[in-house]
Amino acid sequence: MKPFQLATADCLDWLHAQADDSIDLLLTSPPFEKARSYGIDFDREGEAWVRWMFEVVTAAAPKVKGLIAVNCEGMTTNHSYSCVPELLTADLKRAGFNLRKTCVYHKNGAPGTGGFKGQHEHQGGGPDWLRDDWEPVICITRPGKLPWADGNACGHRPKYAPGGENHRHAGRNQWGGGRAAGVRVRDVEGVLATAVRPSHRDVDENPDEVEAIANPGNVIRCYAGGRSKKGDRYLADKSEAPMPVELAEFFVRAFCRPGGVVADPFMGTGTTGVAALKWGRRFTGCDIRPDQVRYADRRLRNVSPSIFV
Numbered sequence: 001m002k003p004f005q006l007a008t009a010d011c012l013d014w015l016h017a018q019a020d021d022s023i024d025l026l027l028t029s030p031p032f033e034k035a036r037s038y039g040i041d042f043d044r045e046g047e048a049w050v051r052w053m054f055e056v057v058t059a060a061a062p063k064v065k066g067l068i069a070v071n072c073e074g075m076t077t078n079h080s081y082s083c084v085p086e087l088l089t090a091d092l093k094r095a096g097f098n099l100r101k102t103c104v105y106h107k108n109g110a111p112g113t114g115g116f117k118g119q120h121e122h123q124g125g126g127p128d129w130l131r132d133d134w135e136p137v138i139c140i141t142r143p144g145k146l147p148w149a150d151g152n153a154c155g156h157r158p159k160y161a162p163g164g165e166n167h168r169h170a171g172r173n174q175w176g177g178g179r180a181a182g183v184r185v186r187d188v189e190g191v192l193a194t195a196v197r198p199s200h201r202d203v204d205e206n207p208d209e210v211e212a213i214a215n216p217g218n219v220i221r222c223y224a225g226g227r228s229k230k231g232d233r234y235l236a237d238k239s240e241a242p243m244p245v246e247l248a249e250f251f252v253r254a255f256c257r258p259g260g261v262v263a264d265p266f267m268g269t270g271t272t273g274v275a276a277l278k279w280g281r282r283f284t285g286c287d288i289r290p291d292q293v294r295y296a297d298r299r300l301r302n303v304s305p306s307i308f309v
């Protein structure tokens with residue numbers, strides 16, 4: 001397979017045409033009910049949206065060896081939430097799909113002034129409700145362990161050096177150390193112990209002593225929004241609702257083996273593909289609109305690490 005392959009197609013037709021087991025990771029962001037019509041009069045909402053997305057996941061399942069990750073959102077209108085992500089999750093579970101715990105895409109919500117009406121009402125909070133700062137990413141896998149995963153790929157050096165502070169058990173961190181050098185602390189079993197804490201400088205000078213990388217957790221914090229007239233961002237924004245590249249990168253790095261195939265059947269301007277190519281994976285995707293496929297093609301031809309600096 002070439003580094004990337006794009007098609008103008010309906011997601012279901014395209015998924016049915018893929019070979020079984022040909023995809024390592026499917027990451028996608030379908031239309032969020034009627035939040036946008038995409039110029040194609042997209043109008044599925046409520047149960048119709050759930051039935052349609054159930055069909056999409058069912059079509060994807062035989063093709064994807066690893067994770068199917070669906071970033072989606074329900075609409076709030078007239079002070080009532082449609083719950084479509086939850087309804088889809090429940091339908092998938094009841095039909096026998098294997099679900100992993102939903103991840104949270106933590107974004108910067110639109111300011112909650114109450115000024116938003118209608119389709120954007122769900123983002124703005126208002127006088128009697130809260131600003132919306134997150135979206136679910138529904139995660140479906142085959143039963144058992146994933147064929148490839150690196151949960152720590154987007155991990156980071158722990159905030160505290162061994163022996164340093166820990167937010168869960170006072171005086172105990174993941175290496176069994178205590179709060180501060182020479183301080184008497186009670187460990188998780190309640191036994192008093194003397195903590196020893198190497199300084200951060202010690203750790204930097206002896207990196208081998210700190211192999212642990214803190215697992216990044218299932219809340220993925222990304223900056224959303226902000227338009228630009230330049231570079232990759234300019235082409236990304238030719239989609240009405242581009243996913244943050246950082247969100248796609250998280251899933252690509254954690255759940256697709258290097259050289260593996262990442263797919264997106266609602267690719268828009270190809271953000272999932274950008275993340276895949278940037279991290280040495282291949283990409284295959286489709287969108288129903290030819291203009292989005294053209295923009296994605298332009299974007300992906302230009303992917304090199306230098307566009308991100």
Ligand SMILES: C[S@@+](CC[C@H](N)C(=O)[O-])C[C@H]1O[C@@H](n2cnc3c(N)ncnc32)[C@H](O)[C@@H]1O
Nearest residue numbers: 010011029239242243266267268269271287288
């Ligand atoms: C939320 S946007 C995806 C944005 C994309 N993640 C990005 O970063 O650019 C949803 C996309 O789904 C596409 N779409 C809607 N119905 C479709 C269908 N039946 N088959 C394939 N694509 C469809 C729309 O054209 C739109 O580009």
